[in-house]
Amino acid sequence: xxxxxxxxxxxxxxxxxxxxxxYWHIGNLKVHGQVFITSWxxxxxxxxxSVLATRNIQRVxxxxxxxxxxxxxxxxxxxxxxxxxxxYRPWLPFIGTLFLFIFVSNWSGALVxxxxxxxxxxxxxxxxxxxxxxxxLALLTSIAYFYAGFKxxxxxxxxxxxxxxxxxxxxxxxxxxxxxxxxxxxxxxxxLADELVVAVLVLLVPLFVPIPVMMLGLFTxxxxxxxxxxxxAAYIHEALEGxxxxxx
Amino acid sequence: xxxxxxxxxxxxxxxxxxxxxIGPGIGQGNAAGQAVEGxxxxxxxxxxxxxxLLLTLAFMESLTIYGLVISLVLxxxxxxx
Numbered sequence: 001x002x003x004x005x006x007x008x009x010x011x012x013x014x015x016x017x018x019x020x021x022x023y024w025h026i027g028n029l030k031v032h033g034q035v036f037i038t039s040w041x042x043x044x045x046x047x048x049x050s051v052l053a054t055r056n057i058q059r060v061x062x063x064x065x066x067x068x069x070x071x072x073x074x075x076x077x078x079x080x081x082x083x084x085x086x087x088y089r090p091w092l093p094f095i096g097t098l099f100l101f102i103f104v105s106n107w108s109g110a111l112v113x114x115x116x117x118x119x120x121x122x123x124x125x126x127x128x129x130x131x132x133x134x135x136x137l138a139l140l141t142s143i144a145y146f147y148a149g150f151k152x153x154x155x156x157x158x159x160x161x162x163x164x165x166x167x168x169x170x171x172x173x174x175x176x177x178x179x180x181x182x183x184x185x186x187x188x189x190x191x192l193a194d195e196l197v198v199a200v201l202v203l204l205v206p207l208f209v210p211i212p213v214m215m216l217g218l219f220t221x222x223x224x225x226x227x228x229x230x231x232x233a234a235y236i237h238e239a240l241e242g243x244x245x246x247x248x
Numbered sequence: 249x250x251x252x253x254x255x256x257x258x259x260x261x262x263x264x265x266x267x268x269x270i271g272p273g274i275g276q277g278n279a280a281g282q283a284v285e286g287x288x289x290x291x292x293x294x295x296x297x298x299x300x301l302l303l304t305l306a307f308m309e310s311l312t313i314y315g316l317v318i319s320l321v322l323x324x325x326x327x328x329x
Contacts, residue, residue, distance in 0.1 A: 182310070189313035192320065223306045230303070 022122045032130055034119060039127040041112075042104050075099060078226075082233035083240070091236055094144055098137060099229035102128060106191055106221030110198075110214060126191055126221075134188040138180035141232045149239035157239070179235060183228060190224045249329040257326055261319035268315020272308045279304055 022033040053068035061069050075096040079088040108114075109126020117124055127133045149157035161172040194217040201210040283301040287294050321327070 182314075185314055185317050186310040189317040189320075190310070193313065193316055196320075220306070223302060227303065227306045227310075 020122045022119050032122075032132065034122050034124050035127050035130045035133060037119075038108065038114070038124055039105070039133070042101065042108055042127060045104055045108070046100055071100070072096070075229075078229060079233055082230060083237045087237075087240055091144075091148070091233065095229050095233050095236075098141070098232055099225055102137070102187065102228050103222060103225035105133075106225055107218065109191065109195060110217050110221060125195060128187055129191040129195055131184065131188045134184040135180070137187070137228070138184035141183060141235060142176070142180045144232070145235045145239040148236045152240050183231060187224055187228055190220055194220060249326070253326075253328050257322045257328070261322040264315045264319040264322070265312070268312045268318075272311045275308045276305055279308065 021035075024031050024033040024036070049064065049068060053064040057065060076088070076092060078099070079092045079095050082088075083091055105126050105128045109129060114124035146157075149160075153159075161169055198210055198213055198217060201213055279301060283297050286297050
């Protein structure tokens with residue numbers, strides 16, 4: 001890290017700790033412990049919400065059940081609008097899980113006061129502001145759309161690489177690499193940028209002034225979760241339909 | 249860190265995010281202008297236009313974010329230090 005930024009992070013209120021991690025050694029692997037802790041908390045929140053909502057199901061929903069039914073309807077509409085009426089159902093759990101995990105992760109980074117909990121090295125933050133989390137999610141999306149294509153068309157799936165003309169073969173192959181790359185970088189960059197901007201503003205003016213930027217951060221976090229889920233659905237749809245007429 | 253590498257990295261980081269902001273800025277301006285025009289022509293479609301606009305703005309913004317990722321790598325995880 002640069003020296004100037006080190007003097008910034010010596011201040012007690014706002015620290016910019018990019019690139020400092022709490023390392024856990026598991027076998028030969030070095031893993032980022034703070035991401036695991038926050039991911040587990042996010043998973044626990046989601047599990048608790050689902051259990052609470054489905055424990056005592058009523059015909060007229062109230063409270064937690066109402067909220068989760070709203071979320072389910074929202075996700076169903078999202079998947080239906082991208083994948084179409086006939087094919088959306090088997091992919092709804094995947095797309096819904098992606099959206100809910102990313103959404104709760106992003107918002108937990110902004111709403112849960114992680115900075116009050118001190119860990120030996122690094123700091124707790126949204127799990128999605130670590131590139132490893134977003135790359136894992138993006139690679140899962142890649143596997144999902146390859147699986148969708150193979151299941152529907154078998155080896156005929158590869159025909160889409162040479163379908164209009166074989167000249168475009170390199171670009172078609174390159175596309176399979178740029179899709180996970182852009183998905184993961186988009187999410188990672190947005191969340192990290194949000195946290196950095198908020199940290200810098202808190203550093204300059206600790207009271208009240210950062211609040212509008214925090215609200216903007218909440219908004220973009222939600223939009224990014226929506227964008228990730230929408231794009232995952234669009235890629236799966238493209239693999240199911242043959243070569244895409246819709247490019248993002 | 250070598251002061252020359254450090255200076256070049258800071259300059260490159262500023263250029264990366266600054267240049268990456270130009271194109272999406274123009275694009276987002278165009279998109280927002282067209283959306284306002286669309287709402288003026290057809291005020292009852294405002295909700296639909298706003299939803300689509302926000303989603304497309306997020307796509308355009310991701311281009312700047314790529315530049316930002318490059319500058320963050322240069323500042324915090326510099327491969328040449």
